[in-house]
Amino acid sequence: MAKVNRKFIDEVGSRFNASACMSCGACTAICPMETGMLPRMLFRFTMLGQDGKIRENEDTIFSCLLCRMCEVNCPAEVPIAENVRLLRGYFDVHVFDLAR
Amino acid sequence: MSLPKKHVLGILADNLKLRKSVLPLSRRALTRWARGLDIPYGGETVLYTGHMYQLIPKIGAMANRMAKFEDSWIRRWMGLGRVINRGINLTRFMAHAKRKERRAYDRVLRNIALLLREAGVEFGYLYGDEMYSGALLHDQGIDAVLLPHARRLQALFAEHGVRRVITVDPHTTNMLRSVFPEMLDGFDVEVRNYLEVLADYDLPVKNPLEMGLTIHDSCVYARYEDVIDQPRQLLARLGARLQEPELSGKMTHCCGGPIESLFPGKAHEIALKRVEQLSATGCAVAVMCPICMVNLKGAANGDGPGFFDIADVLAGAVLDDPSPVRQTTDERKER
DSSP, rough: OOOOOTHHHHHHHHHHTTTOOOOOOOHHHTTTTSSOOOTTTHHHOOOTTTTTHHHHHHHHHHHHOOOOHEEEEEEEEOOOHHHHHHHHHHHHHSEEEEEE | OOOOOOHHHHHHHHHHHHSSSSSOOOHHHGGOOOOOOOOSOSHHHHHHHEHHHHHEEEEHHHHHHHHHHSGGGGGGGGHHHHHHHHOOOOOHOOOOOOOHHHHHHHHHHHHHOOOOHHHHHBBBBBBGGGGOOOOHHHTTTTTHHHHHHHHHHHHHHHTOOOEEEEOOHHHHHHHHIIIIIHSSSTTEEEEEEHHHHHTSSOOSSSOOEEEEEEEEHHHHHIIOOOOOOOHHHHHHTTTEEEESSOOGGGGGGOOOOOOOTTOOOHHHHHHHHHHHHHHHHOEEEOOOOOHHHHHHHHTTTOOSSSSEHHHHHHHHHHHSOHHHHHHHHHHHHHH
16 A cells, blocks of 8 residues: 655645646646656656655656747636656755755 | 656766766767867857767656656656766766757758858967856756856856856856846846857858758747747848748747756657647758757657758758758759
């Protein structure tokens, strides 16, 4: 069973905003990286506090182009690129120790 | 496999913290493009390069070197490289930009300054005081290191009384126009890109373009900063027959550049896909971002219709110098 870390969403940052995501899959279908993962599943893991799942997907998060192709096609207008950037920020601070 | 993120990002962050740039260059290398142009120092309106064009030849050389590290034993020693880099700027010795490349990117900046002058725009330049915008660290989410750098840049503008900035590339435009006003209190500088500025003027046409041109939109211009119509207006007014590739405008396809520092192999795959889309039009390609340029040119590897910075194309039609785009396409036809 997945472990839920309630602090995780606070650590990602208050600007993280994916509550409007309805998991329609437009972002995943149109992503030039063709990973099949970005970004809706990552956002769901984040909102559920599953930091372990997020850590497993380090390469997916850092290989996002931040090109916003997904964002301009998102029917719910989720700020996808900024969310991915905030997830990177979580790694920078809590995994790579780059905050100092 | 990616390069070790902790160490690669650590080196870039350390460089910004210690040396004010992710890949520090000498003052001479940063300002060489302006030699002989007699641009006034400082002023309320400045042309701000953000170092992107000057950095690209070095970034291109570094990317080639890093791509070789991706699957080699050296990647295991990058942690030690980071420790040494704090004392000695290792990135200075890791790769050297080719002279021809440096001149080509310097020429773009000169052309931008000359085009603005031709339009009658008055501007200054901060020369060696100018700083890198920090765009790469922002993309990687390293805000804790970026914030003090952003404050330094804000203080620089305040010290020089800068009120208006003319930027030359999409990434610096985005940082100064959209990111810093969110990140900093009181960042009150008007930011416009040179294409937006030039679109307000009727530039004199000395050598009409009279050729087919494909536009490659930068993701940052098109989807972050809404710079889509201005380059088209400028090129059309100068006589170009514009061709749109398979994906363009708001739906443009990325060049792969944003992941070059961590995933050089994947970045190359993305660039190849875009080169294929652009080449299908059969026309020379006008590019507006130095990062797009180095990635697309690298992927095309000399094949295809040719990639040209839009400033060089505009300069060829407006200034007295012959256009490098026209010369090169003619040479290709002769082959």
